[in-house]
Amino acid sequence: MTHDPVCGMEVKTPSEYYIDLDGKRYEFCSENCQNKFALDPNSYIEKMNKVEPSYRTTSDGIEKLTLPINGLHCTSCVNTIEKEVKKLPGIRVARVNYATEMAHVEYMNGETNTEEIIGAIKKAGYQTGQSTLKIGIRGMYCGSCVSKIEKELKQKSGVISASVDIATESAIINYIPGLVCINEIKNVIEKLGYKTFDTASVKMEKAEEKEKTTAEPVDENQLAREKEYKTLMSKFIFAAILSLPAILFSYPDLWGLPEQFQKGTELLTYIWIGLGLLSLPVMFWSGSQFYTGAWAAFKNRSANMHTLIATGISAAWLYSAVAVLFPGIFPSEELADVFFDVVFVVVALVVLGMALEIRAKGKSSEAIKKLIGLQAKTARVLRDGKELDIPIEEVVLDDIIIVRPGEKIPVDGEITAGSSTVDESMITGESIPVEKHIGDEVIGASINKTGSFKFKATKVGKDTALAQIIQMVEQAQSSKAPIQRVVDNVSGYFVPTVMILAILSFVIWYVFGPVPQLIYALIVFVTVLVIACPCALGLATPISLMVGVGKGAENGILIRSGEALETAQKLDSIVLDKTGTITEGKPSLTDVITSNGFKEDEVLALSASVERFSEHPLAEAIVKGADDKNLTLNDPKEFNAVPGHGVEANVNGRKIFLGNLKMMKKFSVDLGELEEKSIKLADDGKTPMFIAIDDKAAGIIAVADTIKPDSKEAIALLKKMGLEVVMITGDNTRTANAIGRQVGIDRVLAEVLPEDKAFNVQKLQNEGKIVAMVGDGINDAPALAQADIGLAIGTGTDVAIEASDITLIKGSLKGVVLAIQLSKATMKNIKENLFGAFFYNGLGIPIAAGLLYPFLGLLLSPLIAGAAMAFSSVTVVTNANRLRRFKPKLK
């Protein structure tokens, strides 16, 4: 038996298909494989000799594939994936390792392929750790180049899919990092005779250089926007300069021009003809977008701002052209007036408005750009004992990454060696750097300050906190606030309605208007078309939402949707979970009380020594308390746990009892006044433990879940905002009330089983209130989902908490205050915009139609209408940008 070097299948020797080459015989399964081999024998020989045992062997037609899998939460996930993969044909082995989060699959080449296996894993509900690479390719001239490169890439092990685009000279390649690296992919392409180059998104620069230059990756969209701005500005300047003579000669009597320039003179007629010709480049270059936009929309049977402007200026131009060329056809001489100035000025102003709008809009989306810019480009990874600088796309789970002082942490992970302080402000909004030790979580994109450390990558690619934040923000910015529905109902009808209004105004002025009717009717027609601003209406909500959501992300508040934002500002009640939300969620040492002349440090040191090897959370709190005071601990001897009572042990020859009242009674320790003191501690929500040294009562050690430093202040702020604050907890009433008193909450729901939390939220809702629930997102998921707004307090890198509408990355309750204030500010801004837009159009259009003329003799000039229209949408964007200066009121 031998193997076909082309397809890898087992072939019986002697095979009828063979080729002798360099003294060696190669045998094939079919003529097809034989022919393939004959065309390019070296590549197949090379492939055969290449040892790639780590992931793939083609020895007996069986492919071995190891794939990283993301999102494995339990051992049952393992079965699900294995089952799904085994459904595929030709699978020999499918094994998923829960601990390493790797799938190992052996399959028959030809019966299935990597893509199908990945598909099966996806179908089971999991993501494989794959990366996407965009790479530039130079030297492609035809469609066949595309298929050649694609085919070759797909043959490369580790490449899942490849799509080459000749127009953009680039390829998008999905691959599994670890199986293949970027350089190998490049080699494949270059071997075919093409040049590769890094596109902006995969610039492989060294981390240090990156820090120094802080060169932003080139954003093509930004470039396009800049270009468009420049084009519009030149169009504006062109139209603006030419509009000066137009204004001058359109109103010769107004400017008091010499007699030869007055109406009716031959010279002025020639000037007007000149202006008419001059207005052509203004219309068809400066104003070209109005015509192309209007035509494209018209073909689609829709109408937009361009339709209105194009119709307006065309009407003005046509009338003027007829008036200047064939004045004779008008019944009276005064009707032969020209409006070329309208063409010049309206085009100039509206184009200027569009340019300014682009500028302002660029600022509105700054927040997301900032987030994307936070991403590190490279990581220094330890592989096979060597330090390698690799692009961030190639970091895989469990990679050990080295971070030096001042460097950016590339992905999420857990510190395995060293310690440091880390500035996480860009992610959490917390300005004070956080200390990190072995076992602590680090967040990608945060900056290492002082120390060096190594960490294990736990989340890479799309799963990192930053990637999830970006995704959430983008989704929220694209979502629709319910208030937008009003606009949606209007906007579909807006432009055609304006057109009909313009036509009807024309008719009314023509039939009932003063002399000269035709002139008035035309002015009114053009003014109505020009003044209407559908853009302001369409922009009002989305632009504020974009700024508001972005501002939230800057402050560590992730708002899931426009709806969440809108509901958050209408809240009546806010339910706070106690543990982990108001409190730290883990006990710590609070009091050490001594008696019988024992010293505080002595009591604490001995208690901590006894508890040294216990894993009970209360014991850990005592040991940590002693560590914080730098006390020396000794190993306990004759350690004995008395279930339900406490522990006894011998430390440095001293007999120690540590436990509850029952423990002390059991060993007949006289507690004296300590018992009374312990009741007071318990009333304060603490857990007291007695300690006796050598059968004498020595004191009380009290441990409690401590309240977060700013919880009290935050709750006071929430109350000040007029919200009813309710605390919910599974703790006993006494402890719950004690905590409630300390933080200033009057309504306490205690002894609530976790599964009843949602029910309690519902009860509040039944009182007719709009209720927010704040919890940690894990135990409180049903309650968060039940509440009108669920706010999850994030824990480090877990930011995309499904059940929540708003995620607070930073653990502080102040985030809740901030989230509500931001929602209020954003909604206020949206309402201002909507009011402005509706008010502007609602007032502007009737005035333009001449509604005020019968009463005040007031009629708008189309020039004023053009200016109003141009600046109304700029105003909306500028108003939304005011939100960028939003400052929370936390006092």
Place this chain on the structure above:
Amino acid sequence: MALDQILVIIGGLGLSIWVAWYFWFSEKKAVKVQSVEGGIQEAVIKVKGGYTPDVLIFETGKPIKLNFIREETAACTEEVVFSDFNKRATLTPYKTIPVELKIDKPGEYGFQCGMGMVKGKLIVQ
């Protein structure tokens, strides 16, 4: 009433009715997208002042890939928003920008530019 006035009235009313009919009531041409190999329903949408085609018909449950090609630099159409799916894409001029969707519920789903001026519709049957 003079003849010209009557003509203007009739003309104006007629034009108004035509505007209403053309933009609101006339049947829009919908393009039915056939699924290709692998079950993907793929369509190319040209973006220039509007979306061409702007009404597309798809089948329920099969993945949809819309390839937007924005053939203009005017900022109006810079973004395309699918607010039913909280999806947004920035359309880089003259580049193919794919938007992938999978719609399991039949119905009509609109998409539009960032300002809601330019609109299109997906009909899922």
